[in-house]
Amino acid sequence: MSTLSAPDELALFRRGAVDLVEERDLAARLAKARAERRPLRVKFGMDPSSPDLHVGHAVQLMKLRALQQAGHQIVLIVGDATAMVGDPSGRNKLRPQLSRADVEANLVTYTSQAGKVLDMTRTEVHKNSEWFDRMRFEDVLKLASKATVARMLERDTFEKRMAASEPIGVHEFLYPLMQGWDSVMIRADVELGGTDQLFNLLVGRDLQEKEAQPPQLCMTLPLINGLDGRKMSKSYGNAIAFTDSAVDMFGKVMSLSDDVMRAWFELLTAVPAAELDALLAGHPREAKARLGEELASFFHGRDAGRAAREGFDRQFRDKELPTDIPxxxxxxxxxxxxxxxxxxxxxxxxxxxxxxxxxxxxxxxxxxxxxxxxxxxxxxxxxxxxxxxxxxxxxxxxxxxx
RNA sequence: GGGGAGAUACCAAAGCGGCCAACUGGGCCAGACUGUAAAUCUGGUGGCUUAUGCCUUCGGCGGUUCGAAUCCGCCUCUCCCCA
Incomplete structure (x- = not known):
């Protein structure tokens, strides 16, 4: 099914991954899929409460794109049911419950933005309310019984919040279970996430095994920090959004710290390794400008990317006035x-x-x-x-x- | 069920009757230096048509007082210990 040779395909999966559980199963899984002439089902979940994507998401999406191009089936899960819990990954606020209309609207926004990276005509999209809305309380209890409190407390964010004396709602323990159940429902072969998602991904493995499914491979990719070094998030105002103009994207990239250059290039661009090494050996400003142009071009096209760079140079390097003063x-x-x-x-x-x-x-x-x-x-x-x-x-x- | 502690600006955290628009650190904004990088230094970080002035703010609602973030009562929320 894959368009790549087996070794190349293996390398493609591994590239950039921080965790790959279990890595030793990957080759076998790929070979089996190849023999059965079917693609692997690669799952990625998104939160519909903040539909605007930023380049932090792009790390995952770029990987999905590569896998998609290699012939695998991408399955996006819109976590409208899980959004009612709120991912307990750091913040302790419960999220407001979204109305159906909000979810639908966010879904449209999300898929159209994801479409800048993925071929949505070849992507499967599910809302997890599809199966969670049908659950009765009995089913919920059954699901809840599949994990122990001790297991949940292993999760570092829970551990930290306990240590910091922050409140943890009992329902928050359901989040990983729900995410894991999604994997069961769509029979995921692989699930992708940020490094902060490892725990949730592993729960999916456990649940699949309990349901007599082959457990999914869990792949985590690095989280990209925002402009200020904190986790990139729209609410911190430190993100480069898909909807940012080419000029904004370029400008934001130029204010990045030098030491994140390599990571950004590797995770967000297709610049070949040799060329990247040469770039990074030169003046950092040059490398940064290239990164800015690559990103702006990816989302807005070559011309816009180049124009953004030229406009930036004119305004900040040559100290001339910008051309587009309102x-x-x-x-x-x-x-x-x-x-x-x-x-x-x-x-x-x-x-x-x-x-x-x-x-x-x-x-x-x-x-x-x-x-x-x-x-x-x-x-x-x-x-x-x-x-x-x-x-x-x-x-x-x-x-x-x- | 019983006992204790707490809720302060974006976050953390002081203040515990007037000198409080509220110490300090982080973040952020601006200025200097630069490559709109880092580091460093400086200033700022409620609002107001024009300000050694006015208005709103310290979980919520009331009260005491000339005066309350600070004291009292109730309410809401949180944490800890014991069961």
Missing amino acids: SIVYGKPWPVEGLALAVLLREIGLCASSSEARRLIEGGGVKLDGAVVADVNARVPSPAGELLLQAGKRKFARVRAG
């Missing part, structure tokens, strides 16, 4: 005595509040027509033509009176 017409009447700069900054959206604008002005971060304005109470007379405003390094606007 022109804003200030619609309200312009006071004769002049408009307070802080208020103007807020009104045109360069700052969130006038207090924030004042702080920025005091900190020397605001330029009017190219000159720093340090007076908090500065007033701006009604301009004859256009004013050029800059707030911080990257926010620009041209303003004219309405």
